[in-house]
Amino acid sequence: MTTPTITAFERSPDGGKGLARDMRVRWALEEVGQPYEVRLVSFAAMKEAEHRARHPFGQIPTYEEADLVLFESGAIVLHIAERHDGLLPRDTNGRARAIAWMFAALNTVEPPIFERSIATILEKGEPWYEQRLRTLDKSIRTRLTDLSRRLGDAEWLDGTFSAGDLLMVTVLRRLGSSGILEEYPTLSAYVARGEARPAYKRAFADQFAVFEGSGKAQT
Amino acid sequence: MTTPTITAFERSPDGGKGLARDMRVRWALEEVGQPYEVRLVSFAAMKEAEHRARHPFGQIPTYEEADLVLFESGAIVLHIAERHDGLLPRDTNGRARAIAWMFAALNTVEPPIFERSIATILEKGEPWYEQRLRTLDKSIRTRLTDLSRRLGDAEWLDGTFSAGDLLMVTVLRRLGSSGILEEYPTLSAYVARGEARPAYKRAFADQFAVFEGSGKAQT
Numbered sequence: 132m133t134t135p136t137i138t139a140f141e142r143s144p145d146g147g148k149g150l151a152r153d154m155r156v157r158w159a160l161e162e163v164g165q166p167y168e169v170r171l172v173s174f175a176a177m178k179e180a181e182h183r184a185r186h187p188f189g190q191i192p193t194y195e196e197a198d199l200v201l202f203e204s205g206a207i208v209l210h211i212a213e214r215h216d217g218l219l220p221r222d223t224n225g226r227a228r229a230i231a232w233m234f235a236a237l238n239t240v241e242p243p244i245f246e247r248s249i250a251t252i253l254e255k256g257e258p259w260y261e262q263r264l265r266t267l268d269k270s271i272r273t274r275l276t277d278l279s280r281r282l283g284d285a286e287w288l289d290g291t292f293s294a295g296d297l298l299m300v301t302v303l304r305r306l307g308s309s310g311i312l313e314e315y316p317t318l319s320a321y322v323a324r325g326e327a328r329p330a331y332k333r334a335f336a337d338q339f340a341v342f343e344g345s346g347k348a349q350t
Numbered sequence: 351m352t353t354p355t356i357t358a359f360e361r362s363p364d365g366g367k368g369l370a371r372d373m374r375v376r377w378a379l380e381e382v383g384q385p386y387e388v389r390l391v392s393f394a395a396m397k398e399a400e401h402r403a404r405h406p407f408g409q410i411p412t413y414e415e416a417d418l419v420l421f422e423s424g425a426i427v428l429h430i431a432e433r434h435d436g437l438l439p440r441d442t443n444g445r446a447r448a449i450a451w452m453f454a455a456l457n458t459v460e461p462p463i464f465e466r467s468i469a470t471i472l473e474k475g476e477p478w479y480e481q482r483l484r485t486l487d488k489s490i491r492t493r494l495t496d497l498s499r500r501l502g503d504a505e506w507l508d509g510t511f512s513a514g515d516l517l518m519v520t521v522l523r524r525l526g527s528s529g530i531l532e533e534y535p536t537l538s539a540y541v542a543r544g545e546a547r548p549a550y551k552r553a554f555a556d557q558f559a560v561f562e563g564s565g566k567a568q569t
Binding site for chain 2: 183187188189190198199200201202203204205206207209210223224227228230231233234235237238239241242245246253257258259262263266274277278280281
């Protein structure tokens with residue numbers, strides 16, 4: 132198999148916290164033991180034709196493997212999960228349910244969390260900021276209450292650790308210093324279990340090394 | 351194969367326009383020629399334990415087939431596409447790229463569009479409404495400009511019609527009467543091509559019949 136190449140921010144705006152979407156792909160690759168190369172891209176280069184040929188929306192991450200070029204972190208994680216053992220159950224129904232959690236993470240839980248992280252940057256000086264934040268926090272809490280109730284005492288969302296948990300943990304981590312995650316001990320513990328996985332730690336260290344300027348990533 | 355049962359709104363808030371997420375699943379089932387049953391749920395019933403066992407976030411659609419229960423429209427459409435011909439290319443790379451478009455529709459293009467539809471309902475009276483709408487419209491236009499450029503003169507996003515196009519068309523339709531889609535003739539024509547498909551028309555008619563109160567759906 133060709134060693135895949137992914138793209139990541141040359142300078143991640145998250146200060147090395149592993150909140151950018153390349154973290155999901157790095158983590159998935161570490162879980163399945165697949166080595167990879169990293170091409171760092173600047174914000175300017177992301178919007179140029181060469182990168183847009185890889186990613187129509189001029190974002191990261193992308194994934195290149197021989198003549199396959201993919202974009203969208205969810206699709207890349209699913210591609211990795213389908214080609215290696217360890218991220219999807221082998222039984223057909225369990226596999227379909229794990230994929231449902233992948234979509235739930237990205238289409239149901241992430242949107243209000245992402246919206247909040249953008250609002251804290253772009254709307255901070257606006258007169259309505261406090262009220263807007265309350266509205267967003269309410270949507271987020273609705274999702275987290277439901278998610279927490281479903282998770283209950285289980286270790287992972289549906290049986291063993293899957294690509295659904297991988298995406299959900301990265302999405303919940305985007306709540307960062309908002310303090311909202313901490314209101315849900317069940318979910319805080321769930322995120323901590325994800326962060327404790329050796330593959331997570333390796334992926335985190337690698338993206339942090341880029342932030343620290345000591346990454347061995349190819350350019 | 352067991353006839354699957356999906357859930358849909360007993361009273362869709364969209365006035366029969368086919369903007370609710372059951373439309374995606376209906377359309378996918380029609381494309382592959384799979385008959386299905388519909389269980390209609392009220393807003394109150396969606397939040398009760400029986401439905402939450404199917405859908406942790408108390409939403410529609412869900413999909414039941416023998417002992418498999420799924421939620422998330424994207425996951426359901428993918429499940430259908432994997433089990434029948436017609437919604438995913440047969441070659442491995444083309445399949446992975448079609449799935450990338452599915453995630454792009456739901457995680458990159460839909461969030462600002464959905465956010466706008468919610469804002470026009472919930473924030474209409476707020477002092478920040480005009481400015482908020484301008485911000486949202488700007489994000490939407492950024493996405494549509496990129497999408498329109500990538501589509502270019504092609505009929506579909508990547509080769510033949512796929513589950514990626516199916517989801518993208520339903521997402522773009524959510525722009526409704528905003529007038530934004532009409533600024534992009536390439537994308538308007540793309541949506542019209544989707545709506546012209548016989549399977550789309552059958553799915554649309556079926557959801558409209560529910561709205562009109564003449565649906566033969568099971569309860």
